[in-house]
Amino acid sequence: xxxxxxxxxxxxxxxxxxxxxxxxxxxxxxxxxxxxxxxxxxxxxxxxxxxxxxxxxxxxxxxxxxxxxxxxxxxxxxxxxxxxxxxxxxxxxxxxxxxxxxxxxxxxxxxxxxxxxxxxxxxxxxxxxxxxxxxxxxxxxxxxxxxxxxxxxxxxxxxxxxxxxxxxxxxxxxxxxxxxxxxxxxxxxxxxxxxxxxxxxxxxxxxxxxxxxxxxxxxxxxxxxxxxxxxxxx
Numbered sequence: 001x002x003x004x005x006x007x008x009x010x011x012x013x014x015x016x017x018x019x020x021x022x023x024x025x026x027x028x029x030x031x032x033x034x035x036x037x038x039x040x041x042x043x044x045x046x047x048x049x050x051x052x053x054x055x056x057x058x059x060x061x062x063x064x065x066x067x068x069x070x071x072x073x074x075x076x077x078x079x080x081x082x083x084x085x086x087x088x089x090x091x092x093x094x095x096x097x098x099x100x101x102x103x104x105x106x107x108x109x110x111x112x113x114x115x116x117x118x119x120x121x122x123x124x125x126x127x128x129x130x131x132x133x134x135x136x137x138x139x140x141x142x143x144x145x146x147x148x149x150x151x152x153x154x155x156x157x158x159x160x161x162x163x164x165x166x167x168x169x170x171x172x173x174x175x176x177x178x179x180x181x182x183x184x185x186x187x188x189x190x191x192x193x194x195x196x197x198x199x200x201x202x203x204x205x206x207x208x209x210x211x212x213x214x215x216x217x218x219x220x221x222x223x224x225x226x227x228x229x230x231x232x233x234x
Contacts (some may be wrong), residue, residue, distance in 0.1 A: 163213035189233035
């Protein structure tokens, strides 16, 4: 009995050891399987081709709103329409003014007294045109005369600067009383410097006159008279 119980005891111990070994083997196998699964899954993820295309973020472009059309200002259009007839009237004004020389110059009574109201429109326009031409000619002649006088004065001044003036007496020689003023045709005027120089007027008009500048002053020689001292009148 003792040997048999010992045998049973040893079998029980052996059985326990085999169970423990089996348990260890199963545990190790489970651990190994668990350790290989993440590695395989990682390899599968890495080896899997990436087919997804990168997404590009796009920002929406705001659409431009069409500019609001402002209604046309009625006052502006009104002024432009009012200005048009005014311009036309301005263009007509010079023509009307050119044809109303007599009407603008004369009063209604003078116009009627001259019998001009009997003229036709065409005859009155022709008369106004003639008056305009005459006025233009008169103004032109007056301008030319004034220019000629200025030219004479400039020439006289230039000759005076040369210490010699040659001209003619403007009209008759006045009576030389010692204080007389002699006017020449070039526009210059000369006054007697010495009261003692008294001479009678020569019986000729527009005699030759020559003024000469000397160290003692200006001397004037008139044809038919002796030379005497004078001072230029400014």
